[in-house]
Every structure is written in C-alpha cells, then in structure tokens.
Amino acid sequence: MINSGDVAFVLICTMLVFFMTPGLAMFYGGMVRRKNTVNTLMSVVFCCGLAIVMWFAFGYSLAFAPDAGGFGFIGDLSYAFFNNTSSTEAGFYAANIPSALFAIFQLVFCIITPAIIVGSLSGRMKFPAIFVFVAFWLLLVYYPLAHMVWGEGGLILGLGAVDFAGGNVIHISSGVSGLVACIILGSRKGYGIQAYHPHNIPLFFIGGSILWAGWFAFNGGCALGANGLAVQAVTNSVISSGAAMLTWMLIETVLFKKVTVMGAVTGAIVGLVAITPAAGFVPFWSALIIGGLVSPICFTAMTVIKQKFGYDDALDAFGCHGIGGIWGGIATGLFAQTAINPVAQWNGLVFGDTQLITAQLMAICISVLYSGAMTALIMFVLKKVMKVRVSPEEEALGLDISEHSEEAYPAFSGIDQ
Numbered sequence: 001m002i003n004s005g006d007v008a009f010v011l012i013c014t015m016l017v018f019f020m021t022p023g024l025a026m027f028y029g030g031m032v033r034r035k036n037t038v039n040t041l042m043s044v045v046f047c048c049g050l051a052i053v054m055w056f057a058f059g060y061s062l063a064f065a066p067d068a069g070g071f072g073f074i075g076d077l078s079y080a081f082f083n084n085t086s087s088t089e090a091g092f093y094a095a096n097i098p099s100a101l102f103a104i105f106q107l108v109f110c111i112i113t114p115a116i117i118v119g120s121l122s123g124r125m126k127f128p129a130i131f132v133f134v135a136f137w138l139l140l141v142y143y144p145l146a147h148m149v150w151g152e153g154g155l156i157l158g159l160g161a162v163d164f165a166g167g168n169v170i171h172i173s174s175g176v177s178g179l180v181a182c183i184i185l186g187s188r189k190g191y192g193i194q195a196y197h198p199h200n201i202p203l204f205f206i207g208g209s210i211l212w213a214g215w216f217a218f219n220g221g222c223a224l225g226a227n228g229l230a231v232q233a234v235t236n237s238v239i240s241s242g243a244a245m246l247t248w249m250l251i252e253t254v255l256f257k258k259v260t261v262m263g264a265v266t267g268a269i270v271g272l273v274a275i276t277p278a279a280g281f282v283p284f285w286s287a288l289i290i291g292g293l294v295s296p297i298c299f300t301a302m303t304v305i306k307q308k309f310g311y312d313d314a315l316d317a318f319g320c321h322g323i324g325g326i327w328g329g330i331a332t333g334l335f336a337q338t339a340i341n342p343v344a345q346w347n348g349l350v351f352g353d354t355q356l357i358t359a360q361l362m363a364i365c366i367s368v369l370y371s372g373a374m375t376a377l378i379m380f381v382l383k384k385v386m387k388v389r390v391s392p393e394e395e396a397l398g399l400d401i402s403e404h405s406e407e408a409y410p411a412f413s414g415i416d417q
Helices: 004-031 034-064 097-120 127-149 167-185 203-225 228-257 260-277 285-311 317-335 355-385 392-397 398-403
Strands: none
Touching: 004 034, 004 097, 004 203, 034 127, 034 398, 097 127, 097 167, 097 317, 127 167, 127 355, 127 398, 167 317, 167 355, 203 228, 203 260, 228 260, 228 285, 260 285, 260 317, 285 317, 285 398, 317 355, 392 398
C-alpha cells in the first residue's frame, strides 16, 4: 500500500542525491588547475543529461526488470521507456512507494557513478571521448552490475552478498574503472616531475559539503521509507564520516605536523564511501571502526601505492572510492546483523558466521574483475576509433579553452598553476 510519508521521504532523498552530482563537479573543480575548471565541471554535469535519457529509454529496464536468460547478468526490456512503471502504483521492489519513484531514485545513483570516474581522467581526455566512454560504460558496466547486485534474479544477489547503497555498484565499479581507464589513457604531461596543486580550496570545500549532506539521503533513502532502517543508515553514516575525518587529521598531524582542509574533507568522504554498503546492516558501534580504519587504508592507497606504481589517478577516484568501497564491502561481511536487516541472510564474521564474509569477498572480486575488464575493452576500442587524448599543446593551453572555448576566470592575468 502506498504510504504518503514514505513517498515524501524518498522524493526528498531523490532530490538531495541528484544535487550531489553538481556538488561533485564543484568538489572536483576546486582540485584541478585553473585552466581545466570548466572542463571538469562539464565532464561531470553532462552525466546528468546522458544518464537520464539512457535510464528512461532502457537503462532502468536492463538493471531492474526480470532477469533475461536466467544467468543473473542483465534484465529484459519489459520496463523500457518506463513501461509497466506507474506514478501511483507500487512495483516489485517496494510496496509502499510508486514504481516510478523507485525508478528515479535509482536513476540519481546511476547519474553520479560515471561522474566519479572523471576524477581519474582529469586534464588530458577529449570531451567527445569522455561522452562516448560514459555512454558505453553505463551500458556495459553499470546496468549489468546493478542487476547482478540488486536486480530480480541477480547473480551477486543470489550468492547472498548484500550491498545496502552501492559499495559494489557505485564505488568499486567507478574506482576500479577510473584506475584502469587512467592507466590506458596515460599520465598528464609532467606527472611525477612537477607538482599539481588545487586552484580553489573553497570551491572544493563547498562541493565536499554538498556531498556530505547529500550522502545522508544517499544512504538513508535506500531504506525506501521513513522508518527505523533509514535512521540506522543515516546514524551509521554520521558516525563513520566523523570518525574518518578525525583519523585523517591524526594521520596528517603525525606525518606533517599540520592538518589541512582538503585532508579533513577527504577523510569525511572516504568514511561515507566505506559505510555505504554497510549502512543498513551494521550496529552503530561498528560504524566507528569502519570509519576509523578507512582513512589509513585510503591514505596509503593515495600516497604509497599510487607513488609506487606511478599511475596518474588525477583526483584519486580509485584511492577514495575503489579502495574505500572494497573495505566497506569487507566490513559489511564482518559486522552485519540479521536482527538489524533480515535482507542479510547471515550475521557477520565478528558474530561467528562465515557465510556472509565469503559471499562479500566473492561479490567484491566479481565487481572488480568485471568493471575492470569491461572498462579496458571500452578504452581500447575507443582508442582505435577516435581521438581520445588531447594534444600536448591543448593540454598546456588548458582544456577549458581547447575543448569548450570558455574560461572559468576570464579576468585572471597571472601565471597559471
């Protein structure tokens, strides 16, 4: 039965999660060089238009329609163009809200996921190539993975693995894809020789604040109702983000004797990434552990591991989302309780069961291997059929001018960073 309170709650969550994508654009935009600001904003925000149209036409159906072929890999086309989707009647996935509301709530997750990948490719990829890459990535990676994890008859769902708000579907997929794509694309000119500095920390802070606030709707809304499970998810998100922020600040204090705004906000973000798959399954006390441990894990990935292997993950999409999502998936297998959410078939390893942690590890492996392999395929084909990388001259000039003929700061006359 449709519940008006739940409808209002999920509608508000949908709007807040949608706003996270412009927030991500500002978050990324503040971290890049001044001459690439517009390109970064555009590379994120265009995902809104493209993902919306593709989701309406066939994406929602491929992700959430009944399984096609019985392999648990992809849905059929019975929901194409929102066929069998109603603004007044409930659907298969939620009895308390209209099926169209469920569809658009899932849409806003679909929008932000490819936008995360852009952070790995910043400063050297042609915009038409990014556009084509995102279109094929949604088709070949996001829709199948969403179906496998959440869809009726999905492969990963059938293993007994759980993912409350997108650890596999959103963070692992985007982080791993960003890593693979940036390696194939190649490093920025001068990477490893010259320093790359953020040009606008206040813009980064504003974007990060939007992401932080929106994340409570991101995780809480996945309860699909104004209920105790939503409260559980939001509370866990608050605790994890706070713990991760403080831990990141502690790391900076020990290593550098100073704390930074960028470090503090990054800590909060990785805390939110880590709690995403676990938010509706774990007790409050475990959120403190999940958030407290994710910062040293991600900090190591963004510094030691990145430097050792030399890949140019420009804005650390892999270090933040890929690594944070993997830890979150493992933590779910450690701390989940069926008493909190019976969608989990077993308790976590901390409570004596081994089945869930095994299923979680299998789900993580499938997500990493599938998203990585398909991203590599897309990138290699793109490089064969179109120009993917800007020229050295265009890179030196800046992608704002070379790709969009716009400037974020047209009055600026100093030396660019």
